[in-house]
Amino acid sequence: MQPRNMSMSGVVDLAAVKAAQEAKAKAEQTRAEAARQGGGGAVSPADLVIDVDEAGFERDVIQRSAEVPVVIDFWAEWCQPCKQLSPVLERLAVEYDGRFLLAKIDVDANQLLMQQFGIQGIPAVFAVVAGQALPLFQGAAPEAQIRQTLDQLVQVAEERFGLTGLTIDPDAEPGAAPEAVAETPAGPYDALLNAAAQALDDGDLAGAVQAYKNVLADDPGHPEATLGLSQAELLQRVQGLDPQQVRKDAADRPADVQAQITAADLDLVGGHVEDAFGRLIDTVRRTAGDDRDAVRLRLLELFEVVGGEDPRVAAARRALARALF
Numbered sequence: 001m002q003p004r005n006m007s008m009s010g011v012v013d014l015a016a017v018k019a020a021q022e023a024k025a026k027a028e029q030t031r032a033e034a035a036r037q038g039g040g041g042a043v044s045p046a047d048l049v050i051d052v053d054e055a056g057f058e059r060d061v062i063q064r065s066a067e068v069p070v071v072i073d074f075w076a077e078w079c080q081p082c083k084q085l086s087p088v089l090e091r092l093a094v095e096y097d098g099r100f101l102l103a104k105i106d107v108d109a110n111q112l113l114m115q116q117f118g119i120q121g122i123p124a125v126f127a128v129v130a131g132q133a134l135p136l137f138q139g140a141a142p143e144a145q146i147r148q149t150l151d152q153l154v155q156v157a158e159e160r161f162g163l164t165g166l167t168i169d170p171d172a173e174p175g176a177a178p179e180a181v182a183e184t185p186a187g188p189y190d191a192l193l194n195a196a197a198q199a200l201d202d203g204d205l206a207g208a209v210q211a212y213k214n215v216l217a218d219d220p221g222h223p224e225a226t227l228g229l230s231q232a233e234l235l236q237r238v239q240g241l242d243p244q245q246v247r248k249d250a251a252d253r254p255a256d257v258q259a260q261i262t263a264a265d266l267d268l269v270g271g272h273v274e275d276a277f278g279r280l281i282d283t284v285r286r287t288a289g290d291d292r293d294a295v296r297l298r299l300l301e302l303f304e305v306v307g308g309e310d311p312r313v314a315a316a317r318r319a320l321a322r323a324l325f
Contacts, residue, residue: 042166042167042168042169042172043098043166043167043168043169043172044168044169044170044172044173044174045094045168045170046174047172047174048093048094048098048101048102048166048168049090049093049094049102049104050101050102050103050104051103051104051105051106052072052103052104052105053105053106053109053110054110054112054113057113060103061103061128062128062131064101065128065129065130065131065132066130066131066163067163067166068098068099068100068101068157068163068165068166069099069100069101069127069128069129069153069154069157069163069165070100070101070102070103070127070128070129071089071093071100071101071102071103071125071126071127071136071150071153072103072104072105072117072125072126072127072128073085073086073089073102073103073104073105073123073125074105074107074113074114074117074119074122074123074124074125074126075104075105075106075107075122075123076106076107076108076122077106077108079122079123081122081123081139081140082122082123082140084140085123085125085139085140085141086104086123088143088146089102089125089146090102092143092146092147092150096150096154096165097165097168098165098166098167098168099154099164099165100127100150100153100154100157100165101166107119107122117133121138121139122138123138123139123140124138125137125138127153129153129156129157129161129163130161130163136149136153137149159309160307160309189215189218189219189222189225192211192212192214192215192225193211193212193215193224193225193228195207195211196208196211196212196215196225196228196232199211200232205232205235205236205239206236208228208232209229209232209233209236212225212226212228212229212232213229216229226304227304227305227307230301230304230305231305233301234265234268234269234301234302234305235269237262237265238262238265238266238269241262241266243266243270246259246262246263246266247263247266249262249263250262250263250279254286255286257283257287257291257294257295260279260280260283260295261280261283261294261295261298263279264276264277264279264280264298264299264302265298265302267279268302268305268306273306273310273312274312276302277299277302277312277313277316277319278316278319280295280298280299280302281299281316281319281320281323283295284296284299284320284323284324285323296320296324299316299320303316303317
């Protein structure tokens with residue numbers, strides 16, 4: 001399966017919206033079922049480090065990433081830095097007590113996976129969360145740096161995707177598969193949300209917007225529909241824009257509120273989160289009345305797109321409060 005890019009920094013990724021909600025639902029169901037069965041589904045510490053090949057990648061990495069972050073260690077027998085890094089990752093996988101799963105992939109035996117991830121050198125470490133792949137680091141990094149990266153990974157996995165990791169039982173038999181969990185019944189809005197996801201896949205942003213609005217008309221505040229609508233409307237606003245012209249207009253006309261709002265939209269879609277927030281906060285400081293209110297409302301919309309748990313949103317909210325008062 002071709003890995004998809006995801007950013008822990010809040011860059012817009014509509015493909016991750018549906019995967020995130022599915023991952024949250026599955027994780028909650030797994031925990032509820034385990035509690036009902038008195039702790040069923042626990043795994044042995046020996047199962048926290050697994051060898052993965054191309055044939056088992058979908059099962060062992062993509063599917064497992066819906067319940068736990070999967071860290072991938074791309075290595076080879078001839079690679080000396082790999083021999084330094086791999087033992088550290090294996091030790092940390094056990095130490096982190098199920099908060100992530102370590103998948104080891106021998107690049108010599110799995111060339112296709114190496115090509116799909118675009119790996120130019122090893123060791124290379126990636127993560128997959130809710131089916132979304134993201135690079136972590138390359139080379140035999142210092143352990144302190146590895147710990148910092150893993151801490152951020154497990155925090156994002158829990159806060160954004162509801163993944164709290166695996167339950168570990170020291171007495172469990174290694175290799176024993178967790179008990180199966182019954183399929184979640186279809187929710188009342190699944191058909192509409194699936195229609196929105198399909199519209200996004202087809203590039204039909206107007207159709208996606210309408211599908212999300214249909215959900216919100218019946219259930220205001222529905223989290224997936226609210227997020228999906230914010231992101232679909234953002235992409236709809238920047239569709240067909242000339243980035244160079246937008247940025248030139250914003251630079252040439254700093255007092256033009258709409259030019260700044262449009263540039264901020266483009267900044268966010270491009271992953272420049274702080275630039276988007278900073279541009280609008282500066283515009284709030286320079287404006288008053290209806291213009292100021294328009295900028296403030298757009299900024300609040302962009303906060304929703306990025307997510308309230310993102311630290312840059314919290315910082316921007318404080319800066320906005322200072323600009324307003």
